[in-house]
Amino acid sequence: MDNQQDSIGMIEWFRASTSYINTHRGKVFVVLLSGEALADKNLSKVVYDLTLLHSLGVKLVLVHGARPQISAALENSGKNSSYHRNIRITEAECIETVTRVVGGESARLEALFSMGISNSPMQGSDVRLCRGNFVTAKPVGIHDGIDYQYTGKVRKIRATAIQQQLDQNNIVLLSNLGYSLTGEVFNLSAEEVATEASVALQADKLILMIPQAGVLDDTGSLIASLSEEDARFYADKLAKLDEESQCISRALDASLRAYSNKVHRSHLISFKENGALIRELFTRQGNGTLISSDSFENLRIATIEDVAGILKLIKPLEENGSLVERSRELLETEIDNFKIVELEDSVIACAALYPIGEEFAEIACIAIDHSFQKNGYGDRLLSSLESQAKTAGIKTIFVLTTVASHWFLGKGFVEAELSDLPEHRQELYNYQRKSKVLLKKL
Ligand SMILES: CC(C)(COP(=O)(O)OP(=O)(O)OC[C@H]1O[C@@H](n2cnc3c(N)ncnc32)[C@H](O)[C@@H]1OP(=O)(O)O)[C@@H](O)C(=O)NCCC(=O)NCCS
Structure with a gap:
């Protein structure tokens, strides 16, 4: 019976992942595997998951x-590296060692991707x-008078040549x-290359594999999505802590730099946790920290100045009975x-979350301007409210619609009864509206 339950659960999950599979197909993801990730015992599982992503297009x-x-x-x-401003100085006598190690x-990574042992997830994958x-x-x-010698910076990425390889269904591996144009090898930061x-x-995405489930708040809870301001706050804070925190800080810096150059979705995902990549990309609840344009650009907490804009947005929906006045x-x-x-100073979508007691919260007044519907704004607002509720320890959200x-x-x-609500x-249920009660366990 348990086996049957498991397999039903698996089938449900597989079905639910269809929309993600369709969304991700043909998209370009740049994935950073730090040296720490390569040294971790979970690396082979991460390689399985990357192979799966590749197989899904x-x-x-x-x-x-x-x-x-x-x-x-x-x-x-016997060669100890020296650092200046936290950057390694790669002396001439070290660059050979660096080249050999990298x-x-x-x-080693190429070998892992070439595995095809039967009964392993890599069987038949034929990855190039x-x-x-x-x-x-x-x-x-x-x-400051210090020569960094063979420590370098990225001058140019040959994007067209990479794209040609991707179009031929190859995975491109950079290090x-x-x-340089002078024919020398330089030691770069992998975060910068990514x-x-x-x-x-x-x-479409920058994925940074890190040694933790994502960015954690002061209570140790995972933060599902971060605004630009908060990402900066955590990057600065973590830079002053231990090595693991510094690794996450570098990932946050990378995502902020990518964001300011129009790469609007970066994910920080654990390389230690089996399947974290798949959960973040193929389930609604995710499993990492997303730094996205949703949280940066225009999705934000409302202020009193937004009242007029919200009233304008919801009025026609109140008039046709879709929303309560x-x-x-x-x-x-x-x-x-x-x-x-908010888009160009207008409120184009809104939604509200009303906590009720410690366990419940109601989603209400979700409305998207007619000309902006079917653009995913409803989905983004709902996801944002869900992660807000989750962070607040809410167990169940519900809506009357x-x-x-x-x-x-x-x-x-899922559909529920009125008696399932607090x-x-x-007591406040309006029997004339006959709204349906729907709830979701978080
Ligand atoms: C319902 C609503 C919030 C969805 O927002 P949205 O930003 O358009 O939604 P998304 O872009 O995330 O999703 C679009 C998909 O949902 C579908 N959808 C939209 N409204 C729907 C509805 N009432 N019932 C079923 N599906 C609906 C669209 O057809 C589209 O499907 P597709 O991807 O297969 O084409 C929005 O349509 C809206 O504001 N409606 C009027 C107000 C309202 O009814 N609010 C709910 C009060 S509880």
Whole structure:
């Protein structure tokens, strides 16, 4: 029976993932695998999951680093790295070791992707990885009188050449090595290569594999999505802490830089946790931290200045009976419960979350301007309110709706009885509207 339950659960999940599979197909994802990720025992599982993404038609550019491996090799050969402003100085006598270590790590990854043992997820995958001189480098130069020598910066990413490889169904593998016009090899930061590659390709996603489930708040809870301001706050805070935190800080810096260059969705996902990548990309609840344009650009908590815009947006929907009427006074009192999407100074979408007790919260007044419907704004607002509720420890969200029940059913809500709601909310139920009750466990 348990086995049957498991298999039904699996079938349901597989079916539910269809929309994600369709959304991701043909998209370009740049994925950073830091040296720490390459050293982790979960690496082979991450490779399985990347192979799965490739099989589903995602165009992958992988960028690997080798920071801890380089440090260990230099130490073994008695050459201690010196740092200035937290950046390694790669002396002339070290660049050979760096090249050897990074080349070895690239080859190891290639080997993992070439596995095809029967009864493993790699069987029949036939993945082709492609490496080349796709990254042109330049020296960091001399700062404060310190010459960084063979530590470099990205000068150019050959985006067209990479795109050609992707179009031929190859996975492109980049590393933290770049080649200069003078024919020298430079040691780069893998985070910078990943960011610049995502910008040059205008990738659909930048995925940064990190040693933690995502960015955690002060209570240790996972933050599902971050605004630009909060991402900066955490990047600065984590930069001052231990090595693991610094790794996350570098990932946040990379996502912020990608964002300011129009790569609007970066995910920070654990490389330690089995299947974290799949959960983040193929389930609604996700499993990592998303830094996206939704949280940056125009989806934000409403303020009293937005009341007029919200009233204008909801008036026609109140008139046709889709929404319950709200007076200006009521809206002003409850404005803190609202989130809006703003476009060129107009409110084009809104939704509200009303916590009821410690366990429940009601989603209400979700409305998208008619000319902006079917653009995913409803979905983004609902996701944002859901993660807000989750962070607040809410266990169940519910909605009362007369016309949009199918939309909510598509978002994982299920039909429920009035008696499933908190008593206080049952008493306020308007029997004339005959709204359907839908709820969702978080
Ligand atoms: C329902 C609503 C919030 C959806 O917002 P949206 O931004 O258009 O939704 P999304 O872009 O995320 O999703 C669009 C999909 O939902 C479907 N959809 C929209 N309204 C729907 C409804 N009432 N019932 C079922 N599906 C609906 C669309 O057909 C579209 O499907 P497709 O992707 O197969 O083409 C929006 O249509 C709206 O504001 N409606 C009027 C107000 C309302 O009824 N609010 C609910 C009060 S509880």
